[in-house]
Amino acid sequence: MTREFDVGLELFARKEYPRAAKVFEEVLLGDPHHARAWSYLGISLAHIGRAPEAEQALRRALDIAPTNGECWFHLGIAQSLEADWPRAAETLRHAAALMPGDLSAWHRLGVALAEAGDLEGSAAAFERALILSRDIAGAGRPVRASRGHGDDHLSEPGEREGPKEAESWLSLALSLLTLGEVEEAVAAYERGYEVDPERARHSMFRPMLQLLTSTAGGPEEELPGARTFEISPDSPIRPPQRPTPTGPDDPLTGVG
Numbered sequence: 581m582t583r584e585f586d587v588g589l590e591l592f593a594r595k596e597y598p599r600a601a602k603v604f605e606e607v608l609l610g611d612p613h614h615a616r617a618w619s620y621l622g623i624s625l626a627h628i629g630r631a632p633e634a635e636q637a638l639r640r641a642l643d644i645a646p647t648n649g650e651c652w653f654h655l656g657i658a659q660s661l662e663a664d665w666p667r668a669a670e671t672l673r674h675a676a677a678l679m680p681g682d683l684s685a686w687h688r689l690g691v692a693l694a695e696a697g698d699l700e701g702s703a704a705a706f707e708r709a710l711i712l713s714r715d716i717a718g719a720g721r722p723v724r725a726s727r728g729h730g731d732d733h734l735s736e737p738g739e740r741e742g743p744k745e746a747e748s749w750l751s752l753a754l755s756l757l758t759l760g761e762v763e764e765a766v767a768a769y770e771r772g773y774e775v776d777p778e779r780a781r782h783s784m785f786r787p788m789l790q791l792l793t794s795t796a797g798g799p800e801e802e803l804p805g806a807r808t809f810e811i812s813p814d815s816p817i818r819p820p821q822r823p824t825p826t827g828p829d830d831p832l833t834g835v836g
Contacts, residue, residue, distance in 0.1 A: 585617060592620060597627040615645035619654045626658035634658045649678030653685055660688065665695040676705070683712040694748040702748040703755065710752070710768055746776035750783045757788055765789075 588603035604621035607614055622637035638658060641651040656672035669692035676685040690705035749772030756765035765785070773780035
């Protein structure tokens with residue numbers, strides 16, 4: 581039965597949700613107390629729009645394993661897919677509490693809180709996700725969740741995340757910039773850029789970075805984060821194939 585469950589996971593990782601759901605249903609015929617199979621059945625059904633059945637399966641998973649963070653995470657994702665942001669935020673709080681080292685749990689909590697209108701809480705959740713991503717990258721491991729391949733829900737910024745996510749990332753970037761954490765601020769800005777390039781370009785981040793650069797009392801290359809621009813010429817801080825504005829009133833003038 582383990583092999584059959586693994587087949588379902590592989591189908592899920594490839595986003596073949598209808599086929600994955602059928603495999604998990606077969607697993608459950610042989611083992612109706614398989615909490616992870618119920619959980620993955622639920623999230624697969626959620627992805628194909630069968631919300632009531634998805635919720636039922638996920639609640640069944642939590643009846644069997646009420647302290648399983650992965651089950652809470654999947655329920656939060658299912659509620660996010662239905663744009664039920666307040667419930668999703670509360671559910672994802674449980675997931676993050678049970679999996680405090682899970683990058684995706686904090687990321688998705690940030691999304692849900694932003695959509696629910698709690699931008700301060702959202703920024704805190706995104707900051708935690710950012711810290712975790714730096715820790716993982718520093719350890720030389722792929723930046724993804726600890727739960728399993730293809731199950732981080734971080735690869736769909738233009739499909740699933742809400743429009744306020746970029747605002748939360750940019751708010752975090754500005755906060756970090758005011759604290760002098762330039763490299764961290766740039767990383768947060770780039771995440772916001774991935775979600776909403778136009779909002780990022782017209783935010784106050786780049787003018788503030790320019791001000792910091794001009795008043796730091798030293799050449800740009802000595803500033804924290806300056807190497808980011810050199811190493812990554814295609815960084816959204818300096819968008820490729822986009823001429824640098826020259827007008828005195830353009831907020832991006834002189835940056836990048």
